[in-house]
Amino acid sequence: MKAIVYGGPGRKSWTDVPDPTIQNPGDAIVKVDTTTICGTDLHILKGDVPAVREGRVLGHEGVGTVTEVGQSVTSLRPGDRVIISCIKSCGHCANCKSGLYSHCLGDEGASGIGWVFGHLIDGTQAEYVRVPYAENSLHLLPAGVTDEQAVMLSDILPTGFEIGVQYGRVKPGDTVAVIGAGPVGLAAIATAGLYGAAAIIAVDLDANRLEKSREFGATHVIASGDADWKEQLLALTDGQGVDVAIEAVGIPDTFSMCTEIVRPGGNVANVGVHGKPVQLHLEDLWIRNINISMGLVNANTTAMLLKLVAQKKLPAEKFATHRFRFDEFMDAYDTFARAAETNALKVVITA
Numbered sequence: 631m632k633a634i635v636y637g638g639p640g641r642k643s644w645t646d647v648p649d650p651t652i653q654n655p656g657d658a659i660v661k662v663d664t665t666t667i668c669g670t671d672l673h674i675l676k677g678d679v680p681a682v683r684e685g686r687v688l689g690h691e692g693v694g695t696v697t698e699v700g701q702s703v704t705s706l707r708p709g710d711r712v713i714i715s716c717i718k719s720c721g722h723c724a725n726c727k728s729g730l731y732s733h734c735l736g737d738e739g740a741s742g743i744g745w746v747f748g749h750l751i752d753g754t755q756a757e758y759v760r761v762p763y764a765e766n767s768l769h770l771l772p773a774g775v776t777d778e779q780a781v782m783l784s785d786i787l788p789t790g791f792e793i794g795v796q797y798g799r800v801k802p803g804d805t806v807a808v809i810g811a812g813p814v815g816l817a818a819i820a821t822a823g824l825y826g827a828a829a830i831i832a833v834d835l836d837a838n839r840l841e842k843s844r845e846f847g848a849t850h851v852i853a854s855g856d857a858d859w860k861e862q863l864l865a866l867t868d869g870q871g872v873d874v875a876i877e878a879v880g881i882p883d884t885f886s887m888c889t890e891i892v893r894p895g896g897n898v899a900n901v902g903v904h905g906k907p908v909q910l911h912l913e914d915l916w917i918r919n920i921n922i923s924m925g926l927v928n929a930n931t932t933a934m935l936l937k938l939v940a941q942k943k944l945p946a947e948k949f950a951t952h953r954f955r956f957d958e959f960m961d962a963y964d965t966f967a968r969a970a971e972t973n974a975l976k977v978v979i980t981a
């Protein structure tokens with residue numbers, strides 16, 4: 631089969647690799663029909679994630695069709711359309727039992743980390759992928775949900791909702807600011823309303839992304855390039871600050887911005903993947919009773935979010951901005967990597 635293979639920092643190719651085979655009784659082989667590229671894949675290509683070795687097939691998002699299942703798999707059969715969750719979960723370890731799938735202790739890939747695809751085992755940017763713990767790591771797709779909608783449930787919608795909205799403890803009537811209106815920030819914007827946010831403020835440097843954020847439910851937008859961005863934002867909260875500030879970029883500046891705009895007693899939910907240390911001003915924050923949260927997605931809300939997408943309560947289809955075929959995979963990477971110029975949100979690649 632063909633796959634995107636990591637060749638060390640700065641190097642990838644769409645090339646021939648052996649077809650995956652069943653290795654454990656709980657595995658399934660899935661023919662990938664639709665996949666996409668994540669900002670994390672770009673981090674890997676920069677060499678920021680040294681656990682990814684040369685020769686690894688990249689990708690942790692995908693929708694496909696089951697072609698083969700291991701002996702112990704009873705709830706899936708060849709021909710089933712499935713969403714591949716970016717997090718594997720064995721379903722029976724202590725962490726899985728408490729819903730902390732992000733830290734599944736199952737041996738596959740590595741014990742203690744749920745994100746294995748395109749990281750510690752071969753991923754989804756390929757014609758076929760082996761899925762461990764298939765019964766827990768795959769979600770059957772109902773008729774009526776398109777591949778393009780469903781692929782947003784592999785990672786971005788659960789990540790924005792769980793790590794942004796749930797960890798940020800959004801509640802009815804809240805004013806929520808989301809710093810960074812890329813795909814995951816937009817996913818937080820799209821799902822903040824599920825817990826009754828009254829106002830959702832999108833903050834970004836990019837005018838196009840701000841405009842787009844209104845389609846996902848932002849009630850106000852603020853250009854963070856404006857010298858008075860903070861005054862504009864605080865004016866929307868009578869000077870008090872927002873109840874919840876969600877960081878969806880992953881750089882020190884945007885994290886600091888969140889701590890500056892949150893009201894006393896409010897929540898800062900960090901979703902961004904950071905590559906550098908961030909200064910935490912405890913000397914200022916302690917007396918303001920600020921809660922700070924962060925994490926790797928558990929993907930334990932995927933089934934719930936899938937129901938909302940199926941009922942057209944979440945605009946999953948709006949994330950896709952560019953479409954490619956598998957033999958154009960390198961072009962898809964190029965378009966996604968130049969998002970500031972191409973206005974790409976999610977690039978969708980289909981077989």
Ligand SMILES: [Zn+2]
Pocket residue numbers: 668669670690716785786
């Ligand atoms: Zn991702």
Ligand SMILES: [Zn+2]
Pocket residue numbers: 719720721722723724725726727733734735736
């Ligand atoms: Zn587990």
